[in-house]
Amino acid sequence: MLAFALVPAAVQPSAARADNPIVQHVYTADPAPLVHDGRVYLYTGHDEDGSTYFTMKDWRVWSSADMVNWTDHGSPLSLATFSWASADAWAGQAVQRGGRFYWYVPVKNRATGRMAIGVAVADSPTGPFRDALGRPLVENGEIDPSVFIDDNGQAYLYWGNPNLWYVKLNADMTSYSGSPTRIPLTTAGFGTRTGDPNRPTLYEEGPWVYKRNGLYYLVFAAKCCSEFIAYSTAPGPTGPWTYRGTVMPTQGSSFTNHPGIVDFKGNSYFFYHNGALPGGGGYTRSVAVERFSYNADGTIPTITMTNTGAPQAGTLNPYVRQEAETIAWGSGIETEPAAEGGMNVGWIENGDHLKVKGVAFGSGASSFAARVASGSSGGTVELRLGSPNGTVVGRCGVPGTGGWQTWTTVNCPVSGATGTQDLYLRFTGGSGYLLNINWWQFTAGTALTAPR
Incomplete structure (x- = not known):
């Protein structure tokens, strides 16, 4: 078990004072933060101890009111939730709409052997979640769903590796209008990759889409392998996208990375994963967070990994349970x-x-x-x-x-x-x-x- 085999190395004074990674008793990956009712809820994948592949069977939920003390809410969603799924509980994202919480996740469809996007629903941000459809929401063999609801109420689902797709979700968040559309991966939109004629742009996987001050941001895992985090911006939710550069350079001991960005209590936070725990690596990853400030022109500064993490946003009250x-x-x-x-x-x-x-x-x-x-x-x-x-x-x-x-x-x-x-x-x-x-x-x- 992780705590027994690995934690002794973490009790050295330098590690004990660190706040990153934010969870130490299990491996976590692919962070997807959601702000709700004065807390940040963090939805993550779960790398199994000792993995030599992306061996992932469930997802986990954590929450915090201050960005440093994180509450473990366990695993309210797993492969077993989807009767049609066989493996690969990979990177997803949850959103709130109409008092309900929708968690979009990629899993392998037992019937087809391909990766598909499922959607689970709950009445609470910590679940329990149930399969909303009993079948995939969409399936084209690609992964890493990200969900964005625009100011006018229109919701979009983005996903893809090696391509980048979107579809317009209906208000029920469990069906969509039209057909999936492939976003053109141009070098102007997503940067230039060298050395791989099959992947001319830097886009790799893990899109994270949001809107700030009228500008649409698409943050993604770039190049492979090892990945770094890059981003593009657009005047609308479907483009045209313009490549803006690096958010987080290749760092740490994981060859993948995965972004998540939210604003909370007047500050901006960037979530990512690395292999910083004892025994950590590309298949045994851990989620971490940094606070950052946008540049005056709306661009994202270069963010580097630290072991101290974000400063505390407030204090903890010991006089309540x-x-x-x-x-x-x-x-x-x-x-x-x-x-x-x-x-x-x-x-x-x-x-x-x-x-x-x-x-x-x-x-x-x-x-x-x-x-x-x-x-x-x-x-x-x-x-x-x-x-x-x-x-x-x-x-x-x-x-x-x-x-x-x-x-x-x-x-x-x-x-x-x-x-x-x-x-x-x-x-x-x-x-x-x-x-x-x-x-x-x-x-x-x-x-x-x-x-x-």
Whole structure:
């Protein structure tokens, strides 16, 4: 399992302080962000541990209110959702319309052996998703759907490798008007590739289409292999496209890359993937994010990969219930569906830890509560500030509860947790697995009344 085989290399101080990649306990790929109701929901693929090909069986959902602490929502969509699909849960994108969420994904059609685009629908951004049609939405053997809804309500589906296609979606988002149209791949529109007479332009795959200040952007994975990220712009959603240059040069240890761009809380963010985790590479990738600012003329600056990621957008409130699977950095842990709903953190051993960034304790916390379970003799949750070995502000003992999904709530006093701090939940105990944790919450201390 990834956490056991690979995470020990990630507990070195330099890695533990990093915020990229944004998920460390599973491999993730092909990011597709969606802003909804004050959060960024991130839809990703999932590379299987130890893959030597694009072995992908399900998709994952994550969300964040601050761009650094990401909540694991598990896998609400998999190959099994599509009865007609046989393999290849590859790069997709989700959009919201009319209170419903539509997730467009490429999978292999069992009947034809070709790649096709399916669409799943849900009433929540975290699912569960169901197959909207029981068959492909469109099928021509090509991949990587991107969906864009224009200001006038017209929706477009783009996809393609080696070509680039679009079709106009109907308002139901599960059917389309007309026939798929191939976008001309001209060197003026998509740059010039050398050395491959069959691919005269830089366009490779992974289109991401959006509109900003009246200008349409098409960001894509360019050249192969290794890929870089490039983009083109147009006055309309179907072109004519003009090549604008590089967004992210070839970097990292993955020979593919995949873009996703959103605006959130007044800033712009670029999502991508690399092979930065231990054991990572072209088939074991990880999603990362950078904040950026457009140039005055609307062009996108060159963005480089970092291990520090985007700065935090706000703080985290410890005085409301926080899911344990809301993590800025995790070492040694896994997640799983919890019997009480949602996900929990598990497979915890002595010395494992979670980092939660920018926790706003204010004038101070007086106590800590956690929902825990243990099928063994339990362990201790140490509350530390600043680092896994930082100041201890509380220790909560966790007893054996008789089962890994037999939940109880434990409480302990807290002293010295004030201001805005990075919080580390460090787990200690004997050998083997110690405990599971579902959620946690601090209680504020009695505030002093300032003189009037």
